[in-house]
Amino acid sequence: MEPQKPHVLFVDDEKGILATLRRLFHEEDWELYFATSAEEGLRILKKESMDLVVSDVRMPGMNGIVFLNEVKKNYPRIVRIFLSGYADHKAVTKAFADGCAQQLLPKPWDDNELRQVIKGALRQAMKQQEKFQGLQQAINSITALPPMPQTYIKVKEYLADPDGFSVDQVAKVIDQDISLSAEMIRWANSALFGQRQGVESVQRALVVLGSDIVEGLILAHSVFKPADDKAVPGFSRREFHTHSMACGITAKKLMELRGMRESEFVDRAFTAGLLHDIGKLVEEVCLTAAFEEIVGLACDQQGTMEQAEQEKLGTTHEEIGSYLAEWWSMPSFIVNAIRWHHTPSLCNTDREIIDSVHMADVLVQRFALGQSGNHCPPVMDPACQARWALTLEQLASLREEVVKTLP
Numbered sequence: 001m002e003p004q005k006p007h008v009l010f011v012d013d014e015k016g017i018l019a020t021l022r023r024l025f026h027e028e029d030w031e032l033y034f035a036t037s038a039e040e041g042l043r044i045l046k047k048e049s050m051d052l053v054v055s056d057v058r059m060p061g062m063n064g065i066v067f068l069n070e071v072k073k074n075y076p077r078i079v080r081i082f083l084s085g086y087a088d089h090k091a092v093t094k095a096f097a098d099g100c101a102q103q104l105l106p107k108p109w110d111d112n113e114l115r116q117v118i119k120g121a122l123r124q125a126m127k128q129q130e131k132f133q134g135l136q137q138a139i140n141s142i143t144a145l146p147p148m149p150q151t152y153i154k155v156k157e158y159l160a161d162p163d164g165f166s167v168d169q170v171a172k173v174i175d176q177d178i179s180l181s182a183e184m185i186r187w188a189n190s191a192l193f194g195q196r197q198g199v200e201s202v203q204r205a206l207v208v209l210g211s212d213i214v215e216g217l218i219l220a221h222s223v224f225k226p227a228d229d230k231a232v233p234g235f236s237r238r239e240f241h242t243h244s245m246a247c248g249i250t251a252k253k254l255m256e257l258r259g260m261r262e263s264e265f266v267d268r269a270f271t272a273g274l275l276h277d278i279g280k281l282v283e284e285v286c287l288t289a290a291f292e293e294i295v296g297l298a299c300d301q302q303g304t305m306e307q308a309e310q311e312k313l314g315t316t317h318e319e320i321g322s323y324l325a326e327w328w329s330m331p332s333f334i335v336n337a338i339r340w341h342h343t344p345s346l347c348n349t350d351r352e353i354i355d356s357v358h359m360a361d362v363l364v365q366r367f368a369l370g371q372s373g374n375h376c377p378p379v380m381d382p383a384c385q386a387r388w389a390l391t392l393e394q395l396a397s398l399r400e401e402v403v404k405t406l407p
């Protein structure tokens, strides 16, 4: 198949500027589109798939900031560039800082600079699309993504409404699922949450655990249910569950080692650690044949799952898992931890949580707790390692603590 030509859309209300841009880029092997208003630009985007959008800021009707924000919301894969005159400087700088566009070009511009910036942005866009294609193909070949667990939906509804929220209501929902109730009570009694024992009801467990942990445990409970009929040879759900739990526990302990006390960090690290590899379960359940080959390939090559996934699917469990997490509207710290748990330094938000999950993931494999499907030791991100600077003694005692806490 021939590679697709890059598609670029220019939006400016001044026809003269559009004509200049057309002249500047007409020799490139690109499909060029031009719109004299943001509204027209949005109409084009509905019909044509685009890689890059360059927009003026000041235009009658919808302005460029509102327009690029729309593009960002509805077509997040398109790279966005502002063309802005001096008069709009303040508003544009703020919009730029808010992530409305990835590049900012002055008006009037220098032709060479404009060419270089646009070409660079386009290269970036094409790389992004290429990466996305693998994920898109994998997702397209899934007839139905797993539905969001009903218990999670109900509990989320209660938690989202602080006026109508009562622990009893949430407990009633959880009580309907006996194994989930038992699991909540078990975790609430664990030393990990400061209790030695004595929690006997779901109500009390909810208070001890707090909403972040409760949400995470409900999600984990539904996704880690043993796959009854179709066990994939070489991939043990039980071992994988242990890997995930150990990762959640280790991430939480790492946060505590760092002196973090706020549940916003500590509890979230636990939940994110627990769920970091759910992409593998999506593969196991929804792409079973490919997953069998991936498990086999990782074993034959003595490599990691993500290397084998890249070879077989053109995407990885990080991308597939974060896609599902977004689909299920999980909180963004979970989406980010799933997406970046192997490459934490590439993400600038939720840094502590993602770092802790990354290190926990590497450490539990070194500690030989559970099995994640890898057949070689994963590498710790050097920048992350430097940020945390853990000593060997700290690591040694960490293993002991995690083993003690594992159910």
Ligand SMILES: [Fe+2]
Pocket (backbone or CB within 6 Å): 276, 277, 317, 341, 342, 361
């Ligand atoms: Fe992973």
Ligand SMILES: [Fe+2]
Pocket (backbone or CB within 6 Å): 243, 247, 276, 277, 361, 372
């Ligand atoms: Fe993992």
